[in-house]
Amino acid sequence: MGRLNPERRISKIIVALSSAAVILVCLFGHLGAIGLVGPDEPRYAWIARSMAATGDWLTPRLYGTPWFEKPILYYWAAAIGFRLHLSPEWAARLPSALGALATALALAWLAHRFYGRDTDGKPNVVVLAPLLFSTNVAAVGFARAATPDMLFSASLTLAMASAAAVLVREGAFPECRSVTSNTKKGDLAPLFFFGVAMGLAALAKGPAAIILAGGALGLWALATKQWRVALRFLHPVSVTTFSIVALPWYILCAFRNREFIRVFILEHNFERYLTPVFQHRQPFWFFGPITCLALIPWTALLIPVAREGMRAWREKSWAGSPGLFPACWAIFPLLFFSCSQSKLPGYILPGIPPLILLCAAGAANLPKMSRTMSIVVGTGIGAVWVALSIIGLRFTKTVPQSLLEQMGLPRISWIFVCGAIILAILMSVLGACRKPELLTVACIISVALIVAFANFRILPILDRLYSARPYAEAVRYDRRPDRIFTWKLKRNWEYGLAFYFERELPQWSPADTEPALVLTTHEGVREIQKLGRVEGTLDESWGAVLYVPVLPAPRTD
Numbered sequence: 001m002g003r004l005n006p007e008r009r010i011s012k013i014i015v016a017l018s019s020a021a022v023i024l025v026c027l028f029g030h031l032g033a034i035g036l037v038g039p040d041e042p043r044y045a046w047i048a049r050s051m052a053a054t055g056d057w058l059t060p061r062l063y064g065t066p067w068f069e070k071p072i073l074y075y076w077a078a079a080i081g082f083r084l085h086l087s088p089e090w091a092a093r094l095p096s097a098l099g100a101l102a103t104a105l106a107l108a109w110l111a112h113r114f115y116g117r118d119t120d121g122k123p124n125v126v127v128l129a130p131l132l133f134s135t136n137v138a139a140v141g142f143a144r145a146a147t148p149d150m151l152f153s154a155s156l157t158l159a160m161a162s163a164a165a166v167l168v169r170e171g172a173f174p175e176c177r178s179v180t181s182n183t184k185k186g187d188l189a190p191l192f193f194f195g196v197a198m199g200l201a202a203l204a205k206g207p208a209a210i211i212l213a214g215g216a217l218g219l220w221a222l223a224t225k226q227w228r229v230a231l232r233f234l235h236p237v238s239v240t241t242f243s244i245v246a247l248p249w250y251i252l253c254a255f256r257n258r259e260f261i262r263v264f265i266l267e268h269n270f271e272r273y274l275t276p277v278f279q280h281r282q283p284f285w286f287f288g289p290i291t292c293l294a295l296i297p298w299t300a301l302l303i304p305v306a307r308e309g310m311r312a313w314r315e316k317s318w319a320g321s322p323g324l325f326p327a328c329w330a331i332f333p334l335l336f337f338s339c340s341q342s343k344l345p346g347y348i349l350p351g352i353p354p355l356i357l358l359c360a361a362g363a364a365n366l367p368k369m370s371r372t373m374s375i376v377v378g379t380g381i382g383a384v385w386v387a388l389s390i391i392g393l394r395f396t397k398t399v400p401q402s403l404l405e406q407m408g409l410p411r412i413s414w415i416f417v418c419g420a421i422i423l424a425i426l427m428s429v430l431g432a433c434r435k436p437e438l439l440t441v442a443c444i445i446s447v448a449l450i451v452a453f454a455n456f457r458i459l460p461i462l463d464r465l466y467s468a469r470p471y472a473e474a475v476r477y478d479r480r481p482d483r484i485f486t487w488k489l490k491r492n493w494e495y496g497l498a499f500y501f502e503r504e505l506p507q508w509s510p511a512d513t514e515p516a517l518v519l520t521t522h523e524g525v526r527e528i529q530k531l532g533r534v535e536g537t538l539d540e541s542w543g544a545v546l547y548v549p550v551l552p553a554p555r556t557d
Contacts (some may be wrong), residue, residue, distance in 0.1 A: 015127060022448045023134040024094035027100045027143045030455035034091035034462060035500070039492040041146040042468070042499035044070070048078030049499075058252055063504055066257050068264040072249050073155075073203035074148035088499070095411055099154035103353050104130035106154075110357055113168055115364070116320035118324025122148035128360035128440065131311035132301075135447040138294035138352045147202045148347040157353045159213050160329055162194035163233060170229045173322045188237050195238035199245025209507040211349055212333055224319045257308045273343045282343035287334050290345050296354055296388070297361070297443055300380025302355075303364035304373060323361065326354035366436035378431020378439050382424030385446070389420035400448035465544045468496030471519060475547070483516045487522040493545060514555035519545050 016254055036042040047060045047067060060067045060075050067557065074095060081091030111125040117325060133139050141149045167173065201209030221230035254260045292299045309327065312318035312547055333351040337343060367376055393416075423446060430439040463470050475484065485508030486497060498504045508518045525546050528534050533551045 017485040019127060019131055022131060022444055023101065023104055025448045026134045026140050026451050027104070028097050028451055028457075031093045031097060031144060033455045033459035034089075035467030036089060036146060036496060037466045037492070039495050041092065042492075042495040044074060044148070044153075045078060045146050046495075046499050048075045048092065049082045049088070051075050052079040052082035058249070059257055063190060063498070066259070068253075068257070068260055069268050070148050071203050071206050071264070072253070073200060074151055077151065078146065083143050089146075093144055096145055096147065096150040097143045099150040100134070100139050100444070103139075103150075103154045103157045103461040104133050106157045107133050107353055107357055109359075110161050110164055110326075113164055113358060114173070114325075114357075115361060120412050125360045125364045126356075129357050131444050132298050132360050132363070132440075133353060133356040135444050136294065136298055136352070136356065137296040138349060138449075140451060142349055146309050147346070149349050150203035152201055152209070153349045153353065155197050156209060156212060156350045157202050159194055159197035159201060159215065160354070162190045162197055163213070163217060164325060165190035166232060167229060167325065168230070170225055172224070172229050173320060173325070177269065187232075188235075191233070191235050191238045192241050194233060195241030195243075196245055198238070199242045201251060202242070202246040206264070208269070211336065216329040217334060219332050220325055223324060223328065273340045276341045283340060284338050286343050287338050287348045291334065291351065291355070292346055294345070294348060295355060297381055297384045297447065298356070298359050298363075299384060300358035300377050301362045303376060303380065304366060304369060305355075305358045308362065308365070308374065309368075323358055326357045329354040363436060363440055367434065371432070371434055374436055375428065375436050376430040377436070378429075379424075381439065381443055382427035385420040385422050385427070386417075389417040393417055405416060457498070468493060468545070470499050471497065471547070472500030472543055475517065483514065485512075485516055485518045487518050487520040488527075489519065489521065490543065493519075508550070515552050516550045518548040520548055522546065524548070 035043055043062060047062055050061055050064075051057060054061075057076065057079070058072075060070075060072065077095035077098075078092050079096050082088075084091070086094065107129040107362070108126055115125040142153070166187060169190070198209055198213060201213070217230050221227045281446045292302075295302070305323075308323065309318070312321050312323070318324055330351045333348060337347045340347070358490060366377060416442040423442070426442060427439055430436070430442070484501070484505060486494060487508040489497075494505075505519070508516060508520075510528075518524070521544075525534070525548055528548055528550060531553075533553065534548060535551055
């Protein structure tokens with residue numbers, strides 16, 4: 001191979017540094033911008049913090065009681081952060097951010113394997129795949145979520161990347177641009193890593209790892225009739241490494257906790273899938289629109305992906321296409337979870353990386369497609385930005401006026417709407433001018449800027465509406481912590497307050513005659529006022545939860 005000329009080398013360095021900056025901003029930027037939110041983040045973080053404090057690395061415990069809703073991998077990873085004395089938000093969310101980074105790097109490797117290197121200096125699939133993944137809604141959101149979802153998705157992505165390495169060595173992709181070998185030399189290494197990654201996936205979410213990976217590989221084998229190649233993943237090397245990684249914790253935890261098999265395996269896997277016992281019932285088509293939303297702002301790139309798929313079908317070349325493998329990998333989770341009686345948006349996350357890989361290939365091929373297709377994609381991406389700006393504008397109407405004034409959101413929202421319209425026009429123009437690489441770069445930069453702005457300007461102020469962190473900090477030095485109560489709060493606030501107060505807060509009762517500090521809703525405030533146990537008026541514009549200094553009950557004698 002000849003050496004790159006200096007200009008080409010400098011160009012590659014600039015692209016690499018710029019890509020790294022975008023990925024770091026979108027996946028790692030200000031993970032503590034907002035406190036832990038919802039019912040899941042503070043609950044999982046409590047278990048990890050407790051694990052770090054007690055040294056019991058085997059049994060997850062919530063408020064001292066064994067908790068078997070999820071396996072152990074996330075708790076181990078977050079507990080290490082607590083042991084290193086990271087802030088609660090960084091300790092709880094860093095595992096997800098690292099999982100997202102691992103996914104982005106795995107996609108770059110897969111793109112290199114399937115689509116080869118660029119030859120014309122333009123951004124290619126190897127560059128686009130990690131960037132498109134790091135700037136889509138699902139990745140940005142779940143990289144900041146203190147949940148096992150991103151670790152599970154990352155583990156499956158690493159497993160499927162290892163599987164792809166085996167398939168490439170077996171010559172399963174005749175159209176693959178990278179150099180392939182039809183020999184099995186070096187086959188054991190990817191089989192080893194496949195087993196390790198599958199073991200980590202099983203420790204992240206459970207038996208679903210085997211079903212999703214096995215189902216995707218089975219679907220690919222069914223489509224290509226290459227069953228012998230697919231059965232190679234049952235090689236003793238992969239089975240042994242999977243068993244060494246995953247089984248010890250399952251065996252030891254079941255031995256120590258008799259209820260583990262019933263609660264985790266039966267209730268949280270089989271019952272959750274087969275029955276609506278957890279009240280997450282949704283229609284069969286639920287994950288269709290959820291997938292489209294998760295891919296924002298790149299949803300329009302599914303159009304050239306579908307077009308390429310139909311071309312391969314007509315020409316009967318799909319069986320040897322490298323795009324078939326990620327397509328099967330993406331389709332199987334969609335079908336599998338669509339049949340489930342319990343549906344949550346995060347379930348579809350393992351199907352997002354292969355879709356992004358296909359979208360990156362579609363974006364790289366846009367210059368070769370018709371001008372009409374380029375216009376359609378540019379207009380589609382632009383329309384997404386306009387829709388996002390309108391949704392953001394409507395969101396401001398749900399925020400208290402005092403917080404809006406602090407953020408300057410009324411003015412900023414209209415600026416964002418105007419900017420989104422201008423960006424949409426620019427996208428359409430770039431599409432019409434057949435400049436898809438500029439279109440993609442403009443969209444990537446826009447996402448990175450908006451994420452950075454939200455991290456440093458909006459999320460810290462929205463803390464009061466969605467996180468218990470500021471409420472705990474406000475009464476950190478209260479002299480009577482035993483007289484702090486909650487009342488009429490939803491469970492997300494109960495879990496959040498318990499995490500930040502580092503103890504469960506008891507429920508207040510109107511029958512309690514002693515003075516107390518009660519955290520409650522606006523409706524709760526009005527009920528306490530009717531009891532005559534609040535002096536003066538309260539500022540109800542501070543946030544979603546209010547502190548109520550409750551007076552002693554009046555004497556009745």
